[in-house]
Amino acid sequence: MAVDEPTAIERLISGIIPENPVYRQLLGMCPTLAVTAAMKPAMTMVAATAFVLICANLITSLIRQLLKPHLRIVVFTLTIATFVTVADRFLAAYAYPMSKELGPYVPLIIVNCMIISRCEVCASKQGVGVALADAFGVSLGFMLALASVATVREILGMGSWFGLTVLPDGFPRWGLMVMPPGAFLTLGLLLALVTWFAHRRSERRTAQRERIG
Amino acid sequence: MELLGNLLLIAIGAALINNFVLTYFVGICPFLGVSRRLDTAFGMGCAVTFVISVAALISWTMTEFVLRPGALVPGWILNLGARDTGAAEVDLSILSYIVYIFVIAASVQFVEMYVRKFYPALYKSFGVFLPLITTNCAILFACLEIMKHVNAREWGLVESMVLAIFGGVGFTIAIVLMAGIREELELADVPVAFRGAAITLVVAGILALAFMGFTGVGANIQKALTGETTASPADIRVESSGESAP
Numbered sequence: 001m002a003v004d005e006p007t008a009i010e011r012l013i014s015g016i017i018p019e020n021p022v023y024r025q026l027l028g029m030c031p032t033l034a035v036t037a038a039m040k041p042a043m044t045m046v047a048a049t050a051f052v053l054i055c056a057n058l059i060t061s062l063i064r065q066l067l068k069p070h071l072r073i074v075v076f077t078l079t080i081a082t083f084v085t086v087a088d089r090f091l092a093a094y095a096y097p098m099s100k101e102l103g104p105y106v107p108l109i110i111v112n113c114m115i116i117s118r119c120e121v122c123a124s125k126q127g128v129g130v131a132l133a134d135a136f137g138v139s140l141g142f143m144l145a146l147a148s149v150a151t152v153r154e155i156l157g158m159g160s161w162f163g164l165t166v167l168p169d170g171f172p173r174w175g176l177m178v179m180p181p182g183a184f185l186t187l188g189l190l191l192a193l194v195t196w197f198a199h200r201r202s203e204r205r206t207a208q209r210e211r212i213g
Numbered sequence: 214m215e216l217l218g219n220l221l222l223i224a225i226g227a228a229l230i231n232n233f234v235l236t237y238f239v240g241i242c243p244f245l246g247v248s249r250r251l252d253t254a255f256g257m258g259c260a261v262t263f264v265i266s267v268a269a270l271i272s273w274t275m276t277e278f279v280l281r282p283g284a285l286v287p288g289w290i291l292n293l294g295a296r297d298t299g300a301a302e303v304d305l306s307i308l309s310y311i312v313y314i315f316v317i318a319a320s321v322q323f324v325e326m327y328v329r330k331f332y333p334a335l336y337k338s339f340g341v342f343l344p345l346i347t348t349n350c351a352i353l354f355a356c357l358e359i360m361k362h363v364n365a366r367e368w369g370l371v372e373s374m375v376l377a378i379f380g381g382v383g384f385t386i387a388i389v390l391m392a393g394i395r396e397e398l399e400l401a402d403v404p405v406a407f408r409g410a411a412i413t414l415v416v417a418g419i420l421a422l423a424f425m426g427f428t429g430v431g432a433n434i435q436k437a438l439t440g441e442t443t444a445s446p447a448d449i450r451v452e453s454s455g456e457s458a459p
Contacts, residue, residue, distance in 0.1 A: 029238075030240075030241050180238070192406040
């Protein structure tokens, strides 16, 4: 193994904010837009995705010595599809209304680029411990992203958070926020906010460096 | 006539009212990634439409004959072994996701080889996004919709293919509109924070708002169609009573 591969702790931390899957790498946009009309479906989605990501990273890391370069993507996809089937059947058995509400978006975890990219970038090259830490970090980052979008949309659109009423009755509900355009607008504005923060920080850092130099 | 009306409803529903990209949020990756130039966007739309059609054809066949509960082939194979258990029903639908993703990956491979051989320039401009059609949610989404309706014994091959093709057309419409807007955006002075994906998402939000104008078109078409079909039984009754009178 190469010496300069990131360690487990580095992987765990970089997945949360510095390389946040949604805001920094623009991966996994479909679920971020589709299931974030309220917190409950968003968090169920995060749980299902995290389960699939952790299992897929674990299996990929275990079989990384056997992978052939030209077949690896197919192996990743089939591994992911297997675990997605498990998650889908589990949800249908124990949380049927939620499974109905999420509809096709649970099976669509199979084509979530985020998971394949983690298998490719990390799990197919590094050991089990690092792959698991990476999966946890990226899942936390994904949760952060979905929670931020869902919080804005649910509070503004329905005046509630996790089903609990937050805003007073007099405050008008923005019906648009729970509809498709609201998803695009919210994510676009939040993305601009994150980019603005990152930009300001890097500017400040270069200014500091110039002052020292 | 009823079949044609149904097909019209499915087609308009998939392409405009419930546009794959702007209502169901599937196929966002190429929508953000390949919508920088008009010709590339159109090529991408055509490639996706083609892959959706191929994948839908194969996955409908698999669903109808192998995967759905009580399908023909597994029951037939099972009955070869045990002659007494006549009506053995097999449900292989647990395998459907794996089968679909396999079918999609194979069709994308096929399209990639074809485009590389016959349209090298287009192949170069797609870059990494061509193999990424495999992970385009739009295609798996179409397969899942078809599975849902085939399992409920509502749709045949024709309905499934209409959904797939017009879903692809809807994707093409959305990505071409987006590319047209983004070519103009190149000339605008966009704030630094919004450059790239953020402004694209905001524009997509406005496009989605515009597409919400199609809501209710389906219901109106249905009303017009059923208006005709409720009229025809009445005509038949009048005719039959006219016949029975003399």
